[in-house]
Amino acid sequence: MMSAFCAALPDPGACGGTPPLKWTSRDQERKPEPMLEITNLHASVGDRPILKGIDLTVHAGQVHAIMGPNGSGKSTLSYILAGREGYTITEGSVTLDGRDLLTQSPEERAAAGVFLAFQYPVEIPGVSNATFLKAALNGVRRRRGEKELDAMEFLKLTRTKCRQLGMTDEMLKRAVNVGFSGGEKKRNEVLQMALLDPRLAVLDETDSGLDIDALRIVSDGVNALRGPDRAMLVITHYQRLLDHIVPDRVHVLAHGRIQRSGGKELALELEARGYAEFGADEAA
Amino acid sequence: MTLNAEDHSHLTPGPPWLEALRTEGRCHFAQLGLPTPRQEAWRFTNLAPLTQPRWQIAPPASAALNPGPLPSVVPADHPPSYRLVFVNGYWRPDLSSTSGMPNGMVLTGLAAALIDHADLIEAHLGRLARADTQALVALNTGLLASGALLVLPPGLMLERPVEVVMIGTGGESDPPLAWHPRLLVVAGAGSRATLIEHHLSQTHHQNCANLVTELFLGAGAQMRHYKTQRENPASFHLATTSGRLDRDASYEGFLLTTGGRLSRNEVRLVLDGSGATATLNGAYLVRGQQHCDTTTLIDHATPGGTSSQLFKGVLDDEAWAVFQGRVLVRPGAQRTDGQQLHRALLLSDRARIDAKPELEIHADDVKCGHGATVGDLDDDALFYLRARGIDRDAARSLLIAAFITETIARITDPVVAAAFESLADGWLTPG
Numbered sequence: 147m148m149s150a151f152c153a154a155l156p157d158p159g160a161c162g163g164t165p166p167l168k169w170t171s172r173d174q175e176r177k178p179e180p181m182l183e184i185t186n187l188h189a190s191v192g193d194r195p196i197l198k199g200i201d202l203t204v205h206a207g208q209v210h211a212i213m214g215p216n217g218s219g220k221s222t223l224s225y226i227l228a229g230r231e232g233y234t235i236t237e238g239s240v241t242l243d244g245r246d247l248l249t250q251s252p253e254e255r256a257a258a259g260v261f262l263a264f265q266y267p268v269e270i271p272g273v274s275n276a277t278f279l280k281a282a283l284n285g286v287r288r289r290r291g292e293k294e295l296d297a298m299e300f301l302k303l304t305r306t307k308c309r310q311l312g313m314t315d316e317m318l319k320r321a322v323n324v325g326f327s328g329g330e331k332k333r334n335e336v337l338q339m340a341l342l343d344p345r346l347a348v349l350d351e352t353d354s355g356l357d358i359d360a361l362r363i364v365s366d367g368v369n370a371l372r373g374p375d376r377a378m379l380v381i382t383h384y385q386r387l388l389d390h391i392v393p394d395r396v397h398v399l400a401h402g403r404i405q406r407s408g409g410k411e412l413a414l415e416l417e418a419r420g421y422a423e424f425g426a427d428e429a430a
Numbered sequence: 431m432t433l434n435a436e437d438h439s440h441l442t443p444g445p446p447w448l449e450a451l452r453t454e455g456r457c458h459f460a461q462l463g464l465p466t467p468r469q470e471a472w473r474f475t476n477l478a479p480l481t482q483p484r485w486q487i488a489p490p491a492s493a494a495l496n497p498g499p500l501p502s503v504v505p506a507d508h509p510p511s512y513r514l515v516f517v518n519g520y521w522r523p524d525l526s527s528t529s530g531m532p533n534g535m536v537l538t539g540l541a542a543a544l545i546d547h548a549d550l551i552e553a554h555l556g557r558l559a560r561a562d563t564q565a566l567v568a569l570n571t572g573l574l575a576s577g578a579l580l581v582l583p584p585g586l587m588l589e590r591p592v593e594v595v596m597i598g599t600g601g602e603s604d605p606p607l608a609w610h611p612r613l614l615v616v617a618g619a620g621s622r623a624t625l626i627e628h629h630l631s632q633t634h635h636q637n638c639a640n641l642v643t644e645l646f647l648g649a650g651a652q653m654r655h656y657k658t659q660r661e662n663p664a665s666f667h668l669a670t671t672s673g674r675l676d677r678d679a680s681y682e683g684f685l686l687t688t689g690g691r692l693s694r695n696e697v698r699l700v701l702d703g704s705g706a707t708a709t710l711n712g713a714y715l716v717r718g719q720q721h722c723d724t725t726t727l728i729d730h731a732t733p734g735g736t737s738s739q740l741f742k743g744v745l746d747d748e749a750w751a752v753f754q755g756r757v758l759v760r761p762g763a764q765r766t767d768g769q770q771l772h773r774a775l776l777l778s779d780r781a782r783i784d785a786k787p788e789l790e791i792h793a794d795d796v797k798c799g800h801g802a803t804v805g806d807l808d809d810d811a812l813f814y815l816r817a818r819g820i821d822r823d824a825a826r827s828l829l830i831a832a833f834i835t836e837t838i839a840r841i842t843d844p845v846v847a848a849a850f851e852s853l854a855d856g857w858l859t860p861g
Contacts, residue, residue, distance in 0.1 A: 228813075228817045229816075229817070230813050230817075231809075231813070251816065251822070252813060252816035252817045253816045253817075253819050253820060253821050253822065253825075255817075256816070256817060256818055256819035257819055261817075262817050264814065264817075267814070268808075268810045268811050268813075268814040270811050270814070270815075270829070270832060271832060271836075272831070272832025272833065272835045272836060273828055273829070273831075273832045277828070278815070278818070278828075281815075281820050281824060281828060282815070282818035282819050282820055283819075285818070285819040285820045285821060285824065286818075286819035289819065338818060342818065342819060
């Protein structure tokens with residue numbers, strides 16, 4: 147399966163910039179298929195059901211927002227997409243570009259193009275950001291059948307990405323997220339996204355812990371990564387992030403199911419009326 | 431035979447004081463016997479497996495063995511170290527290189543040194559290591575046949591490091607071999623040097639090293655002393671180090687253990703002059719059925735002393751590690767600062783760690799602290815790395831290396847720090 151997948155890849159010598167996965171010519175003749183397809187997804191933690199039948203289809207180039215009260219299952223959904231252990235899938239399926247995602251390890255999903263921007267990026271003392279990013283990039287490139295980058299190529303690419311995102315490369319030398327401000331942590335997530343060049347970016351509460359200036363910088367970074375070959379799933383409690391990252395579709399998740407879907411105006415409506423009509427306490 | 435002091439036919443007779451010392455050592459060992467877990471200091475380390483093999487003293491024929499490539503922490507483009515090499519306990523002048531030593535410096539095999547430096551050896555040998563209470567020291571003393579002597583004249587600032595390399599080797603048909611070397615270091619007032627010990631195996635042959643080290647640091651002397659023990663997993667490594675620090679002397683030690691079926695590093699440092707500083711750090715990485723014991727005693731005997739210890743251990747499979755760290759502040763040792771921390775990372779739920787930090791304080795104006803933690807790999811960090819495309823094994827290695835880095839980074843000699851870091855990395859990605 148992997149080799150057929152790799153055969154369709156562009157020149158492995160090309161250094162970043164190209165999407166990790168191209169449609170094969172056969173695919174291009176057909177109608178575009180959904181990139182992410184979640185069908186009747188049920189998931190539990192222990193005996194407690196969290197997701198109770200999620201259906202969601204996202205096409206390449208689209209940005210979908212998932213809004214909902216706390217405890218609605220938003221973060222569970224993002225962790226399940228990225229492959230975190232501790233969840234039991236009791237029913238349903240998730241595919242990315244037609245391939246089953248749920249049987250893949252987190253690192254396989256990363257190579258297949260899933261990127262989860264964490265709500266709380268993890269601090270890792272003793273590992274420099276540069277070491278981490280290089281290991282991640284080469285891990286993904288190896289699985290994608292692309293040439294691994296040496297230290298010089300890596301540094302050049304990373305500096306370019308930093309410049310494009312308006313970041314300094316000073317944070318490459320520091321330990322991963324250690325002592326980073328909230329804004330720096332989220333910018334570091336965006337930098338990782340830019341380097342790993344995902345098909346599907348899942349942004350989990352990206353606005354949490356950010357002041358308005360940091361929110362703008364991070365959103366600009368995310369917007370710069372929007373493109374016809376990439377989809378985004380923006381998970382948020384508040385509407386304010388969607389002023390900056392404007393979605394094509396908005397879904398309301400409550401009680402483990404998508405209760406309502408609509409255009410970007412749905413977010414404004416939720417901001418005005420809260421989640422009360424979905425059975426959630428506004429304060430929740 | 432088992433491990434005992436009775437068979438001493440291999441010993442070359444020495445001067446009367448040495449013969450008296452050896453006899454005394456054998457008597458003490460006959461009384462003490464091998465330590466057992468009934469003794470508090472050996473509660474967690476059972477030497478019973480040591481009594482199984484039929485140990486023999488390596489025959490002098492091993493003096494001709496080719497031990498293969500010799501390790502060094504010094505990169506090729508640096509001036510080489512002064513190096514003493516021992517094979518199966520025997521000093522090998524043909525493999526050693528000590529040319530270009532400054533005036534007054536002595537670095538040679540202990541037996542050879544008896545000719546020119548008998549008085550100095552007599553004045554120091556056995557003065558710190560206690561044969562009357564420590565059985566392994568008694569055994570080493572009773573069978574004392576080889577070792578190394580390092581003497582630094584007062585004020586000597588030695589640029590090139592000293593490396594002592596001890597290699598064990600043996601063929602399929604050879605019996606298990608034991609040796610009992612002694613390292614004697616006398617650093618004159620105001621001298622400075624870096625000493626690196628390598629203990630390794632050339633083959634899978636089972637050996638037992640029972641090493642005793644005595645360190646005399648004169649006033650203001652500065653000694654950096656780094657040790658790596660990476661013997662094969664069949665071998666036993668027992669090392670007892672006793673050091674005495676005079677006024678304002680400083681000692682920086684590091685113990686890196688990855689080898690041995692059963693190993694023990696017992697380090698006793700006496701801060702015996704005001705303002706002395708002892709730093710003792712270490713890392714051990716063990717797996718399989720390895721047993722690794724680190725026992726330290728920092729004895730603050732005089733005022734104004736500083737000691738700090740940071741040990742980190744990584745245990746996989748059914749490995750068992752012991753950390754016993756005791757900081758003693760004697761009456762009158764005011765303004766003592768003694769810190770100690772031991773942290774262990776368990777990669778398997780079958781691994782075992784026994785940590786026993788102890789503070790014993792008999793003075794009132796002191797600043798002392800100790801801590802011990804045991805944990806496993808951080809699941810959040812592991813998932814974060816994997817979600818970025820790093821394989822599970824690589825992610826684990828990265829986190830383990832990060833855990834160990836904190837202590838290796840305390841090695842103040844950058845060349846040694848780099849070499850030890852790569853030895854630790856080598857453990858993480860075996861052959």
